[in-house]
Amino acid sequence: MIDLRPSPDQQQVIDSIGGYLRRAFPVERFQPGKAPETTERNAWRELAQQGFFGLAAPEEVGGAGFSVIEEMLAQREMARTLLSPSVLAAGLAAHVAHAAGLNDLAAAIVAGERHVAFGSEIDPLGAGPVLDGILHLIDSQAGDLIVVMTAGGPILFERDELTEPAPIAGMDETLALHRAEARSLRALAQAPELRSRSTLLCAAALLGTAEAARDLAVKHAGIREQFGKPIGAFQAVAHHCADMELRARAARAQTAFAAIALADGRTDAAFNVSAAALVSSDAAIRNATMAIRVLGAMGFTAECALHLYLKRSHLYELLAGGSRVHCADLLRHDGASIRAAD
Template identity: 35%
Template sequence: MFLAPDGDEIEIIDAAAGFLADVMPISRLHESGSADMNGTLRRQMGEMGWFALALEENKGGSGLTAVEHALFFREIGRLCGSLDVLSQALAVHVADGDLRARLISGDVGVALAVRDGGEFRLLGAPGAALALEVNETGAWLRDVSALAAETRSSLDPATSMRVSTAMPDAVLGQVDGPEVMQLARLGSAAMLIGLAEAALDLIVDYAKVRETFGRKIGAYQAVRHACADMALRAEAARCQLWFSAAAIKEGRGDAAIHLDAAKHLANQAAIANADANIQLHGGIGVTDEHDAHLLLKHAWFLAKVFGTKRALLGRLLDARVED
């Protein structure tokens, strides 16, 4: 793949898009209790093998690569897909034996544990029995089924949040090194790019039918130029995503640098496009019934995990890439 999917990769996109449109439509987020991934959906996704795309075949996975991982999570992002889909896909790389098999099948759920000062934020389904903590040095999987955690309101309707002052000491699975974080950053960047593309699609479709003063609003330069800017942001971020996925697949020494750039561009593209989508829709864009606010809230949320602006730019400041 060179900056664009082809062949079997397009088949994966089509299969994922069709499946997700049926089981995880964005319209679900207008209903109460629709955040996260419930047990039924988790098992459905497990049956399709989506959690183990980038896991080796001898470990029960599909034996594919970071490229396919990115392709799938781009489709997840288009529908404001739950973060715990990504947490589940990362956890299969941390667990072993029977636990790994149960994670692949979706029999047990995983939330993401994020350190916040002296607390831990658990992001994902409240019923998740396990929690995954990931950083640049490794990843740890813990049993949180008996953990006392306080439910907190979440900005993002697609993601539930709980807070705990401590985590269990016992570790059910652990891996050292940056590999899991790389898949986490790649997956979240892909979700953000899918979201940026969805925002562009929404306003382009609207601009073709909405009329003011007897003309479609897409005929006005103020709308056309803004849409062009949205398309450019999405394209730049998408190309960097494909390159970083290919760099991980090929084992390039500078893959982490390209991945940092991909996440930064994805953060920018998703937030800016989601905001422009609301502005260009006008009054209807700020209503609760419209999807526009869901995209913006999810974009801000995803931009805060696995690489924020300060951390990414701090590493890129002195980065050196290979020829």
């Protein structure tokens, strides 16, 4: 049986998570001059109660025990509403802690007792467990746990162990950015086996971003009138929209297949996850780029959410491991790993 669409149960997960996020974290919260009432950080406990940090964590650490497929589908919804990547970081951190046997820490993360944020390597930290290097911190504060994708897979450590995180102006103003240094820092946990899972979830975020950008562009093209008709009735615009759909669709199908491959422990899982990361990065960056064009001057303003989808595209592309790395990985697989069937 082959079915790359969500089952009715999986669709329920999508609807319930998507519905909650659209109510609690509407995209409009980022409009200039509007300080969002609810931020991920002040709603952290509620997010924990909603199960966001333990969707696919085992029940022994308080997780819901869903598979990586549901986790992928949830991540796609989170990216659509521009939820802070810290929520994904927390889910991932729980996996890393659990994989390292730190069940208490995993349980604390799932329960929302610890805040988690992503780090992103600038000068690589090495393969661990002792880390030296320079990194960015995304949407973090003192006292947070930091999860970073390194050459040795995702690793987890205390932010307070870093040397003087310094705030720096970031492209995405909705996410605090710091630059920090690790000097002989000892990781709490490291999980090379979670590398593909981590990449897949970032690919899912890129997919959600690509779809959200497409949706904004299509909606605008159907309403905005010039020369007496909706601009979507001009092929120059309609075909840009069709291309967005083409890219989003490729990203969706490949991310779905990669999730199944990972859930089933297929030998081509790593290959398919890298392919998903590459195709989804391309879809997210190019869809956000074209959507800004379709919305014209409105798309160029900070009032419209499109700039955030563009900025998040670049962020998730890096968090997914970087397209250059995936290109190199993809070519390392031998020809025998290319078949989906058999």
